[in-house]
Amino acid sequence: MAEYRTRGTHPLARGVMVVVVALLCAGAPLWATGADEGASAEGMQPAELTFTFWGSPFEREAVDLMVAAFNEANPNIEVRGQHIPDGYAEKIATMVAGGTPPDLGYLNEQQAFLWAIEGVILDLTPHFKADPEASNRLEASYYNYDGGSKTIGTNTAAETMVLYYNKTLFDEAGVDYPPSDASMAWTWEEFVAVAKQLTVDRSGNNANSDAFDPQNIDVFGVSFPTWWGGYLPMVYSNGGQLASDDGSKLLLNEPEAVEALQAIQDLVYVHHVAPTPAQSEALPSASVMMQSGKVAMAVNGHWAILDYSQLEFDWSLGVLPYHVEPTTILLGSPTVIYAATEHPDEAFEFYKFHNDPTEVDLYAKGLWMPLRLDYYTDPSKTAEWLDAIPGVYPPEARGVLIDYTLNNTTRQPPAYWLKNANQIFSEAIGPAISKLWAGEATAQEAMDQAVRDAGPLMQGRW
């Protein structure tokens, strides 16, 4: 996950980070450098690769299995997976600074670009050119630089933003489910109307009622994330942009963007159908809230299917509401190969393998979406992905994850192309957005501030 997406992390997780960084600063070697145990008896020295990744224990288990399968299938290559659950960026940075980078691994977007420019990361253009099957991936998942002539590679996996909902709450209110086909997507006004019907106070009045008490809401209509995964699709859908295509200017204070952002703020403070940031922080995660019937809809990444599928309640997913054009975003973080690797070809073999849906069950379990286009265009491939484990993906998932991903993700999020994105988000957009969600400024005021503060930080595109 990108560095500036941390608003979603739990305070405790940030606490753990403090401890890790403290240990790191104290010079504790937290990563063990394994011995050369892989030398095979046949006299052929296998190519040794170190692969670093982050993720939950659950993701670690799946990745470890994939690594073992790869080593089994490729006796000439020995991959050693190194799981770094916390403080990933710091640790990788330390390894690179110490002259011992891994051979390949997950990396956040900004760090990947910075290092690609510096030559620390391998340009994979020749590898993809030589391998048509490997290069047949979702266009929007590539991280290109140098005016598009070079590429870091693609996301580890594809991710999109979708709308989850609790079917029981919809049935009880007698409201139609959110559409799963982009051509039928709700307009913003339709979405707000549904959210108001589903928002209920402790006396049982919904948000349309005159007796509705916004101070004592029992069930929220919608939970809307505060980070850019929530608002960016809405800005794009209204014809707005985050920054100009050449990366020289922030455009969030243009009318299209402001209108979309104001509409989200109004969910909280005008329509009272979504919790304030303070309320959200004290409440359980949206999936648990939805399970207990306290929120009817939630905008979240498709990766939450993993969580939802393990909760026992009647849920499904639909496409996001829209302003002018139905839009979601394709996001993720890249897997990169480091230029210092002694075995670039072997590393690329593993690169292709490490996110192959036949080798990693994270696709079937709902955490990842495939990158290769055939999983979206070939129904038998689609079935291999979505039907592998019955009960994970609801029937509506096909419409939401296939066509919506292929047709409605045309504009890449800034992490894919905007230079200095971390600083721009951390110092200009983030503060203004937090003020907006706190209800202390209108969208126009907040975004004028963001654009003003971002002025000196804009450095163009990668």
Place this chain on the structure above:
Amino acid sequence: MACAAPAVLGFVFWQLGPIVASLLIALTDWRIAATPNWIGLDNFQQILTGDRLFRKSLGVTAYYALGSVPLRLLAAFVLAVLLNQKIRGLPIFRTIFYLPSIVPLIASSVLWIWLFNPDFGLLNAILTPLGVPRLQWIYGTRTVIPALILMSMWDIGPMMIIFLAGLQGVPRQFYEAVEIDGGNPWHKMRHVTIPMVTPTILFNLILSVIGTMQTFVQAYVMTEGGPDNASLLYVLYLYNKAFEQSQMGYASALAWVLFVIIAGLSVLLFRSSSRWVYYAGR
């Protein structure tokens, strides 16, 4: 000498080395991956002339310190005086007031997030029925620093213990002299206790200023500097530069600027001490 060697070596390698290195790094544009370029004082020039958030974070930190340091000193002193009385169950009270200080800062930060919640938090649950408007605490730009100052009152235990030690060092005969002259408890406080503990006050004041200027965990865990940078404490800004934006050179320069500021404040406090600190020996 040999016994001190581990400590000396540890200091040289783990503290002095990095300290010197950070001064050199501060004169470069090191961003971890790239080869560092020597840029002289450019980082310092940028900090002092062109960095909006440096000024913002310094302002936030000053606001926090000006609120937190005097209040903490006052509270710790008052508590120490109270706990210096001869009452039943004294060890229990001392333990209770010290206890919060042994809660790890991260744990207490998470605890205070709950206390501060505008909708479900204990503080508003108590205050709102009393007619206080519903405060936003750490979620409002105007209330976040006062909220953090309030929270800083929670771990005054160590300071209180030091005051207590200072109070117990005040000779009894001075109080008896006041009593013989017909003085009341206020006179004892004003003319004996306070002058006699001024060295302790100076000590606590300096330590407290140094510690407060370096506050980090609360802002990092509870607010991430928000909303709208209203709680962007200096060290949090430094951390963001180093670990979010990988600008190690710039972050090192920020660290040295903070060092100079803290050193300057400490010198000022020491200089001023000759006017108000009373050392019994002299």
